[in-house]
Amino acid sequence: MRLWIKDPLALFGPGAERGLVVEGTRIVELVGRGRMPALPVDETFDASRHVVLPGLVNTHHHFYQTLVRAHPAGLKADLVPWLVALYPIWARIRPDQLRLAVRMALVELLLSGCTTAADHHNLFPPGLENAIDIEVEEARALRMRMTVTRGAMSFSVKDGGLPPDNVVQDDETVLRDSERVLKLFHDPQPGSLIRIAFAPCSPFAVSKSLMIDLARLAQSCDCRLHTHLCQVEDEERFCVEAHGMRPVDFLEETGWLNKRVWLAHAVHFNSEDVARLGRAGVGICHCAASDMVLAAGICPTKEFEAAGAPVGLGVDGSSSNDSSNMMEAVRHSLMIGRLRYGASGVTHRDVLRWATEGSARCLGRDDIGRIAVGLEADLALFTLDEPRFSGAQDPLAALVLCGAHRADRVMVAGEWRVIDGAPVDIDLEALMAHHREAARAFA
Numbered sequence: 001m002r003l004w005i006k007d008p009l010a011l012f013g014p015g016a017e018r019g020l021v022v023e024g025t026r027i028v029e030l031v032g033r034g035r036m037p038a039l040p041v042d043e044t045f046d047a048s049r050h051v052v053l054p055g056l057v058n059t060h061h062h063f064y065q066t067l068v069r070a071h072p073a074g075l076k077a078d079l080v081p082w083l084v085a086l087y088p089i090w091a092r093i094r095p096d097q098l099r100l101a102v103r104m105a106l107v108e109l110l111l112s113g114c115t116t117a118a119d120h121h122n123l124f125p126p127g128l129e130n131a132i133d134i135e136v137e138e139a140r141a142l143r144m145r146m147t148v149t150r151g152a153m154s155f156s157v158k159d160g161g162l163p164p165d166n167v168v169q170d171d172e173t174v175l176r177d178s179e180r181v182l183k184l185f186h187d188p189q190p191g192s193l194i195r196i197a198f199a200p201c202s203p204f205a206v207s208k209s210l211m212i213d214l215a216r217l218a219q220s221c222d223c224r225l226h227t228h229l230c231q232v233e234d235e236e237r238f239c240v241e242a243h244g245m246r247p248v249d250f251l252e253e254t255g256w257l258n259k260r261v262w263l264a265h266a267v268h269f270n271s272e273d274v275a276r277l278g279r280a281g282v283g284i285c286h287c288a289a290s291d292m293v294l295a296a297g298i299c300p301t302k303e304f305e306a307a308g309a310p311v312g313l314g315v316d317g318s319s320s321n322d323s324s325n326m327m328e329a330v331r332h333s334l335m336i337g338r339l340r341y342g343a344s345g346v347t348h349r350d351v352l353r354w355a356t357e358g359s360a361r362c363l364g365r366d367d368i369g370r371i372a373v374g375l376e377a378d379l380a381l382f383t384l385d386e387p388r389f390s391g392a393q394d395p396l397a398a399l400v401l402c403g404a405h406r407a408d409r410v411m412v413a414g415e416w417r418v419i420d421g422a423p424v425d426i427d428l429e430a431l432m433a434h435h436r437e438a439a440r441a442f443a
């Protein structure tokens with residue numbers, strides 16, 4: 001079936017003024033100004049009211065936290081006291097509650113135009129050993145793309161760490177399960193829907209030997225590595241105390257200073273660190289909302305890009321955002337970027353590029369993130385029909401500056417997954433009712 005998405009109001013990408021043709025899961029043709037599709041099409045979608053973006057790619061989240069948004073225990077805290085307050089609450093989560101949290105987060109992301117999401121799951125209390133399996137099942141049911149990162153924490157309160165004793169696992173268990181989920185679910189082929197990555201919560205939340213073992217395993221199986229690093233200034237001290245060296249040195253020592261790695265936050269690195277990370281091609285996930293909510297600071301995105309690092313965007317967990325809206329993340333990144341670099345330093349095109357192609361590069365994917373022939377047909381279509389857009393002149397800039405929040409249509413792998421602003425095959429009211437009910441257990 002060949003579908004022509006015809007005559008968009010605007011499109012983020014070159015050479016498709018009259019739209020694009022989708023066949024199967026892929027984009028097979030860009031239709032330039034004054035042109036018609038080269039071959040007959042079976043169906044035409046009139047996109048004359050739509051601004052068309054490549055599907056947005058979220059590179060950092062903690063889906064389970066949708067159950068504890070705006071929690072009274074964390075309303076006024078910096079990162080460490082916030083973690084200390086919330087860990088015991090998160091530690092109570094059960095598989096049925098996680099399933100609803102994952103479904104809610106994925107649907108919320110999808111409605112905001114997100115087609116690929118990475119989730120960093122690092123809580124494995126007794127009973128929740130199959131958390132990664134649940135995430136994969138939910139992503140498959142929604143037919144969204146995901147990089148599910150198998151998280152890990154080894155150091156708990158009894159070792160002087162922050163998390164409660166019951167959510168951490170020993171190194172052997174982490175390694176064994178990382179291999180298990182990789183074998184079961186990781187699909188490295190172009191166009192794949194599910195990929196697995198390994199993701200210790202932070203380099204000072206696990207042992208040095210686990211970092212090394214995970215890096216080796218990732219190399220041998222060709223999967224990616226992810227962790228939080230340097231959201232707040234104290235993390236450098238934690239790393240020195242735990243491992244006797246600064247964070248970038250520790251990455252190098254453990255086999256984590258390379259293109260296989262993407263880091264969440266990366267706020268507090270000096271210029272020498274930025275240059276080293278950039279030279280190594282380490283991806284940077286900019287989590288603007290979370291960094292603002294937790295008063296962490298501003299990620300030096302432009303310096304990272306100039307140094308050669310891929311820069312992508314993440315909404316981060318719903319306890320520190322507290323929203324899973326990728327278009328909101330795009331807008332936040334523009335605003336915080338301007339605060340740091342001035343009004344001409346970051347444009348709407350920069351932040352849209354970070355949310356699409358940049359994020360895809362962080363996840364090691366060159367088959368998504370752009371509207372180009374041969375790439376997967378992952379698309380987000382927005383109308384400008386709401387009051388907030390009335391009077392807008394530049395349609396693409398309007399999406400970011402006026403604050404687009406909800407896509408009208410979303411396509412993943414050539415299939416419409418959002419139609420008329422509603423998720424396909426999902427009873428949103430019922431999902432919200434069940435999710436609200438599940439969240440009561442965490443009050």
Ligand SMILES: [Zn+2]
Pocket residue numbers: 060061062120228264316317
């Ligand atoms: Zn995070």
